[in-house]
Amino acid sequence: MSIASKEYRTITQIAGPLVFVEKTEPIGYNELATVTMPDGTQKRGQVLDTSDDVVVIQVFEGTTGIEKAAGVKFLGETMKMPVSRDMLGRILSGAGEPIDGGPAITPEKRLDISGAAINPWARAEPMEFIQTGISTIDGMNTLVRGQKLPIFSSSGLPHNDIALQIARQSKVRTGEEFAVVFAAMGITAEEAQYFMSDFERTGALKRAVVFMNLADDPAIERILTPKLALTTAEYLAFELDMHVLVILTDVTNYCEALRQIGAAREEVPGRRGYPGYMYTDLASMYERAGRIKGKKGSITQIPILTMPGDDITHPIPDLTGYITEGQIVTSRELHRAGIYPPINVSASLSRLMNAGIGPELTREDHKAISDQLYAAYAEGKDLRGLVAIVGKDALSERDQHFLEFADAFEDKFVRQGTDEDRDIETTLDIAWELVAGLPINQLSRIDRKYIETYHPEYRKSE
């Protein structure tokens, strides 16, 4: 007789999302459990700690309504996700149940949701350029297939528009389309609606799997949502050969849920009350992006997070930045100035950019012109501070050029429409027009040969 069927009525303590059960048979760590309330409703949970004396269960749907008389069953296995090709086009809850009124998913496979680590030896280097059509990303913070590149945003900024624009416009040069796995964690119904209507409008839903954990859904369920989404993505990518774009929003809500569990377990907290293992926890989520040698598919991740108090040193953006391969940072200042997308390129970074750009991939001058934009923009921005104090006239002629450059850069390069899909050549050409406003001998980041080929001055004289 398997222990899976035995029901215990030995709950001794309920604290936060945790339920403590005593006098059980030996129960496996991380196994799934169900808690049945006297009225018959069931909640699911997972074993966090198991010993001869007590078993601690973390209940996903929250412990509201659970009493000591509730019955607990252990299922004898860790949490599995039923997956199938038919999930494309479906909308599921944050716990993986269909909520679109459609039929139950007929599983082709059931996969463990915690996801094993990809053997580093099996990984293939991400290097295929993804054209998002957004200049600040393609030109200066290039995204490649298999990368994890988060958006660090702040409340009130249009990160959702940016994410949607990326999801809509992203393509590789060979023209293949992405399947989208979208995981909402604790966002508002209104935000969710915004995403859904865009998916429907553009027909993206047909090639998307949507997981919805909304603000009023149980916080603990949020711990599951990205795991379910990424398990699905792994199936689509590595078993069905698809290129998958995973959008996770908002990771901040996920981390709050982690903190809540930590507090309930009375753990020694790390920085600002977040669990000490949050780095490892986030890493096991973000590291599920990538490519595998010999497999056609790939997983590209765009997690979105809002920085509490606009503070990039807050543990959530900080730990994320330490794991992801760069970050796209939005700026309240640019947003206030009416610039969309308000991407602050100076604070942004794509670490895999070098692998994805250059001759044959994008264009030979890409790296040089991008470096030049960074340097000139940084200098121009510094000068703005100075001008505020000493006035424009105190600047040398050289410096005035840089000052003007910074303004033109924000106006022409950064600014673009939500539906404006610039190809990489357009992006790079705009860049050249901008640097042409600087004295040629100040273009210290660009090799002579590229200046001779791409600088508008030389092009004119052709």
Place this chain on the structure above:
Amino acid sequence: MEKHGTIYRVAGPVVTATGVSPKMYDVMLVGEEGLMGEVIKIDGDKTIIQVYEETSGLRPGEKVVDTHHPLVAELGPGLLSSVYDGIQRPLPVLMEAMGDFIHRGVSANGLDRKKKWKFEPTAKKGDKVSGGSIIGTVKEFYLTHKIMIPPGVSGTIDEIYEGEFTVEETIAKVDGKDIMMMQKWPVRAGRPFGKKLLPDIPLITGQRVLDTMFPLPKGGTAAIPGAFGTGKTVTQQQLAKWSDTEIVVYIGCGERGNEMTEVLETFPGLEDPTTGEPLMQRTVLIANTSNMPVAAREASVYTGMTIAEYYRDQGYNVSLMADSTSRWAEAMREISSRLEEMPGEEGFPAYLAARLSEFYERAGRVENHNGTNGSISVVGAVSPPGGDLSEPVTQNTLRIVRVFWALDSRLRERRHFPAIHWLTSYSLYTNGLNKWYRENVAEDFPDLRQWAMEVLQRESELQEIVQLVGSDALPDEQKMTLEIARMIREIFLQQNAFHSVDTFCPLERQYVMLKLIKKFSDQSSKAVESGVAVDDIVAMPIRNRLAMAKYEETIDDELAAIDKDMVNAFDSLGGKA
């Protein structure tokens, strides 16, 4: 049948067992699958074990077996070009056994048991030997791998054989004891050596800001702390690529999978700057990424260090990179908190400082028992939360290491790479190395460095004034100082790791470049004095040539040409003589 204990409790990577009485740090086999773990605490009848693999599904009552030996590294031919996890399991072997993803319950030997190596004895029958004595050699790629008597063994060679052997076959007998090529050594203990030597030879890395400004000697210790994205990994990879050591041990400790892949894909195609052989053939890679088990992450730095010591014992210079020591410290914290130990600062265990200093203490240039000299240079990345250097891992590390390469977020935002700040970084070895630089590069090398540092210091003072009044208000001589400082920063200190020429700059060239900037400075001072406008000096084509030379294939010829043309160029500016 061996007596075994049982699991009492499972909480994440920490398992409590009863019914066994092992020694501290004994390796235990946990559960029906025999997952590897290590005893980290003994408390009455309870034994607490950190398990190196996923513990999902493990349940109380399953058996626990004591292996009665501590975690060891296998040392011998076959280490070079290997890629291991934190407990020295070769990742290619794991992939063969379990596919693209890492599952659990597979054990794998650190060294290949089947491969035969050609052993050539250098000792003979009747020789007296002891721990560390070299008795023969094996070719491991282009390296002469020296086979040594394991520590603790001594006596007279009864027999010694020549020929092809596996690492487990007997190659010699010493007082009746079989000697084979493979040694096992407990990773948490340093291997013995004769005595420490003064680290007075620089590690040449080909990185200008490091070699010229803040040098690290062979056998020295350095920390490279910085917020995310400031350049720790790129710098460490540059060191792994270009350092003039025979061996490189690169430990990816709790960092990204893709970074390991990058090393694996690029290193085999790059040449060792000294020997011209493929870089991977002098490299041992330990890849325990952030999503792999934390207990194995904790062990990874010790595994790497033990391998480094083994090559040091053979008389080689080894450089060891640990990226990132903060993730190692966090693994300690995570395990310590599961033990419900009294936490110290920011939840780190009270023994954090002790562990860090024990680790860095294993660096050094030494004279070995066999008479050779070897060294281990250690460079540890530190990832301070929020970039705040006052946190415990950075602070404890800086108390130990003698070189501090300070990465700066503002520099990285400006794309000034390497983003190592020239005013906050330091090397406490500089004075001790000056003699070497004088004798091997140029008599005036230390003075030239001093000059550059002074200009940069002066720049930062002038910048404060500029912030108040604008640069146009400065006298020409000071404007010129700012321009020279800009040249030092942009031409000399900035170095693009991804540019085929600029990525590596030999020491002689570093000297020539800096010397030319100094010459430009001297000439321009004279020109300014004689009334030439600063803008005209800055606009000189020769300045631009100097700036762009580092990207030219023919850089050394170009530098020589610039040297020749410099005085003429200034003369043609006019100005009153």
